[in-house]
Amino acid sequence: xxxxxxxxxxxxxxxxxxxxxxxxxxxxxxxxxxxxxxxxxxxxxxxxxxxxxxxxxxxxxxxxxxxxxxxxxxxxxxxxxxxxxxxxxxxxxxxxxxxxxxxxxxxxxxxxxxxxxxxxxxxxxxxxxxxxxxxxxxxxxxxxxxxxxxxxxxxxxxxxxxxxxxxxxxxxxxxxxxxxxxxxxxxxxxxxxxxxxxxxxxxxxxxxxxxxxxxxxxxxxxxxxxxxxxxxxxxxxxxxxxxxxxxxxxxxxxxxxxxxxxxxxxxxxxxxxxxxxxxxxxxxxxxxxxxxxxxxxxxxxxxxxxxxxxxxxx
Numbered sequence: 534x535x536x537x538x539x540x541x542x543x544x545x546x547x548x549x550x551x552x553x554x555x556x557x558x559x560x561x562x563x564x565x566x567x568x569x570x571x572x573x574x575x576x577x578x579x580x581x582x583x584x585x586x587x588x589x590x591x592x593x594x595x596x597x598x599x600x601x602x603x604x605x606x607x608x609x610x611x612x613x614x615x616x617x618x619x620x621x622x623x624x625x626x627x628x629x630x631x632x633x634x635x636x637x638x639x640x641x642x643x644x645x646x647x648x649x650x651x652x653x654x655x656x657x658x659x660x661x662x663x664x665x666x667x668x669x670x671x672x673x674x675x676x677x678x679x680x681x682x683x684x685x686x687x688x689x690x691x692x693x694x695x696x697x698x699x700x701x702x703x704x705x706x707x708x709x710x711x712x713x714x715x716x717x718x719x720x721x722x723x724x725x726x727x728x729x730x731x732x733x734x735x736x737x738x739x740x741x742x743x744x745x746x747x748x749x750x751x752x753x754x755x756x757x758x759x760x761x762x763x764x765x766x767x768x769x770x771x772x773x774x775x776x777x778x779x780x781x782x783x784x785x786x787x788x789x790x791x792x793x794x795x796x797x798x799x800x801x802x803x804x805x806x807x808x809x810x811x812x813x814x815x816x817x818x819x820x821x822x823x824x825x826x827x828x829x830x831x832x833x834x835x836x837x838x839x840x841x842x843x844x845x846x847x
Contacts, residue, residue, distance in 0.1 A: 708722065
């Protein structure tokens with residue numbers, strides 16, 4: 534029989550923590566999962582080998598006794614050895630577990646099948662290591678995707694039915710989007726991720742929210758920025774303008790002599806997040822010069838040029 538180095542299978546060292554082992558297992562299981570590698574027998578075998586390694590190294594007691602056996606005899610991965618010389622089995626007997634024995638190798642079944650002999654080796658009883666194996670259910674991996682919504686949809690919240698491709702499968706899913714969600718936040722849809730194995734639950738689907746760019750309003754944190762085009766004379770003389778926010782319109786007073794990129798703050802008219810925090814809206818001035826002037830307008834500009842003492846360049 535060949536010795537199996539489960540550490541090598543998972544690509545971890547013998548000093549790895551339980552967290553390191555779990556992380557390595559999840560990464561490999563995701564890579565070789567049958568759902569992602571249909572009709573690929575080599576990937577299927579690799580997936581079984583990964584599960585077998587984690588079955589041992591992911592269990593503190595199993596790992597401890599497996600380590601003791603390997604350290605006492607300094608076996609290398611793939612080394613041949615005769616199990617009967619170490620107190621396992623009698624004269625060519627096979628080693629089986631009850632239930633899903635075919636999921637794992639004879640090497641695994643030798644330890645966990647409950648048919649080992651009673652021999653002692655280097656101070657501990659190999660025959661009494663394990664009396665059987667309890668199969669662990671394995672939850673499927675979580676999957677991340679993206680959902681794009683408008684700024685108003687994010688502000689108000691809604692129930693939305695979407696079609697999404699999950700591991701090559703198109704699914705129609707109902708999503709509840711809470712009012713005030715912010716970009717980058719994730720909505721969890723339970724058990725819509727990768728399928729579990731051995732009776733384990735499916736993973737979850739995590740939808741990362743992307744807010745579609747709005748033509749008139751820009752979201753910065755929970756504040757809203759809105760550009761306000763003004764003519765040179767409106768900016769110079771001041772004016773009153775009707776401005777539309779996310780839902781409501783408000784009339785604002787533009788002071789005389791306002792400059793491009795100066796902002797007028799409208800307190801409490803910004804975005805309201807999921808915790809009830811409300812931002813402000815900032816109206817940002819953009820002075821726009823006319824591209825075409827009538828003869829009369831040109832004449833007025835000439836007169837202004839002659840009488841004005843304003844020197845923008847010092």
